[in-house]
Amino acid sequence: MTPNSDSQLRAATVRVAVAVPLDRAFDYTTDDGVPLPRGTIVGVPFGPRQLYGIVLGPGEGEVAPESLKAVSEVPALAPLAPAFVDFLERVAAWTMAPIGSVAKMALSQPQALQPPPQRKLYRRPSPVPVDETLTAARQRVADILGLAGAMSSAELQREAAVSASVITGMAAAGSLEMVLVSDEAAPPPPRLSGGPALSLDQTDAADAIGDMLAKGFGPVLLDGVTGSGKTEVYFDAVSRTIEAGRQVLILLPEIALSAAWKQRFRDRFGVMPTEWHSDVAAGRKRRAWRHAQSGAAQVVVGARSALFLPFADLGLIIVDEEHEQAYKQEDQVVHHARDMAVLRARLESCPVVLATATPSLESWVNAGKAGDAPRYRHLSLRKRIGLAQLPEIRAVDLRQTPPERGRWLAPPLVSAIAERLEAGEQSLLFLNRRGYAPLTLCGSCGHKVTCPNCDSWMVMHRLAGRLKCHYCGFESRPQRDCAQCGEDDSMQACGPGVERLAEEVLQRFPEARFAVFSSDTVASPGSAENFVTSVMEGEVDIIVGTQMAAKGHHFPNLTLVGIVDADLGLAGGDLRAAERSFQMLAQVAGRAGRADRPGIAMLQTMDSGNAVMQALLSGDRDRFLATEAESRRLAGMPPFARLAALVLSAGDPERLQAAMQMLSASRPHFHGVSVFGPSQAPLAFLRGRHRGRVLIQADKSVDLQAVIDGWVTKLALPPGVRLQVDIDPYSFL
Ligand SMILES: [Zn+2]
Ligand SMILES: [Zn+2]
Structure with a gap:
């Protein structure tokens, strides 16, 4: 074959990243022999299926063109922008994830590749009927259409919180008219003028x-x-x-x-x-x-x-x-x-x-x-807008003023809540722990209820009457008698979750209206909106919440934040524990006093001397970041060095052992690269799989991906063993 005919044949083939989790692309021929540009979305036969993929370039020719299958469909879409295709390839290279998995994220809506159907939309007639009178529900529909122009019945039902019959009723009464539009109709343009005056x-x-x-x-x-x-x-x-x-x-x-x-x-x-x-x-x-x-x-x-x-x-x-x-x-x-x-x-x-x-x-x-x-x-x-002040932050030293036995709110926090109730203002009690109690323990033999699929305790959820594993979702019915020693009625809840805290609030302040804000009680965006509205309208005196309560809600009448266990986030001690704890506590504390009322945040702690607490109390965030940066620099940790985790998992512990030995035997020896492990992962059993872990620490100048690639790609791991590469890990479980 001459070089010339070779290149002609290649021009008729394309390299396609097919949307399947495989770490390679595949060659296909094009129907009429015309090359398709990089970024073209194509349908291709893949085994018994037809799948979509993205053309990366001309075919690479490792299979003779006559043995290749042909591209079966080219949807009528412009090719993806070159910068976007570059992005997908760079993400795959950086994360060491299969290019097919990255392509799948980009093509996550295969229906979007087909021509759009026509949609039925409703809009307000112009002019509206002269004798029109609207119920509250119909008025909501009219208000939303005033902003949105036209919407489908399903969208209107959701946005206006009305039933389908409200829409059909309005259409029958002439308060709405139906139009058929192409799905392609562009969203209405944003209004660019009229922004607020900036400080x-x-x-x-x-x-x-x-x-x-x-x-x-x-x-x-x-x-x-x-x-x-x-x-x-x-x-x-x-x-x-x-x-x-x-x-x-x-x-x-x-x-x-x-x-x-x-x-x-x-x-x-x-x-x-x-x-x-x-x-x-x-x-x-x-x-x-x-x-x-x-x-x-x-x-x-x-x-x-x-x-x-x-x-x-x-x-x-x-x-x-x-x-x-x-x-x-x-x-x-x-x-x-x-x-x-x-x-x-x-x-x-x-x-x-x-x-x-x-x-x-x-x-x-x-x-x-x-x-x-x-x-x-x-x-x-650095300044809050208008009159709003940053909250005053105080520590409540649990060694000096501990709560009574079996309770979690210390006297200073209890009095502060009472003052807020008296003044008609709201309080937020923050505890980043779902459920009633994180552990159920036998008072007689010490047996702990654990998850059958994970190395974890089953968390008591009393509202649901269930024990739940927060790692895999496994649930069981709580037992009163010990499964180990058989002692009657010996199982006890240990430690607080938000539900238990709510119980204490009810005991201490029986008159107060309280609500629990966690992913168990507020499971959908709709219920979150309802929750936020009820707090805004003053229907709640005390919110008991997990980190969900810390995110971006503005409650102008909330003047007290009580952080029930400010030390909780520091337990476990992974690389970012202090940083994350600071971020979360600062964010929660910032919920206090948003409008013209000054707020107070009270942090219950056993250790008011630690760096996180000191930074919060003194308001010196920058010094905290500087200290944290220095300790990471000294430890040779990100962002001053590179870190990756390899997590091996298998259903069969012996296969995992074999894989860990293979990994260990072939570990790389390079200047500037340190390998820790393989060893049992801290969470050695998760979702029914046994887990081992390796951490690789490297100087910033090292091409860490190349080191890992040279190490693991040539390994033939035992069947059933999964290897997950995590570049710059945030989870160390
Ligand atoms: Zn027992
Ligand atoms: Zn589990």
């Missing part, structure tokens, strides 16, 4: 970001205390980007719960953003995907998976609450969405704004605050 601080920050737009890649750490108006600052950049005709992606953790955030967006821009998260129905996701790809969606707000939407022309990425661990995806393509957002911004040549009140140490160091060369611009907002 001097805010204007400086907004102008600084504004100057960076259209100047290519530029990361910014937007660092502002709770209530300082960060959102308005980045909304200003959003507005300028839309004005320039480019798209914006806003990432938020747990977006589904943030009704307050959506309301702020609607107040600012007059429309709802295109949403992308697990709670969005399939039809809306299909539209969001197409609108991102066509450029019709000017602003998409979403959870971390929105980073894998195929934007046509991304001009700005915002990562709000950048310090949140929810950005770390722990399965499939294990990655940190904040870090990948910075990568995407680099490839898209656009700014990325990392917004937070408590910066992650990574971003802090990248902003040059620990003495290293700055890679991110640092913009800070």
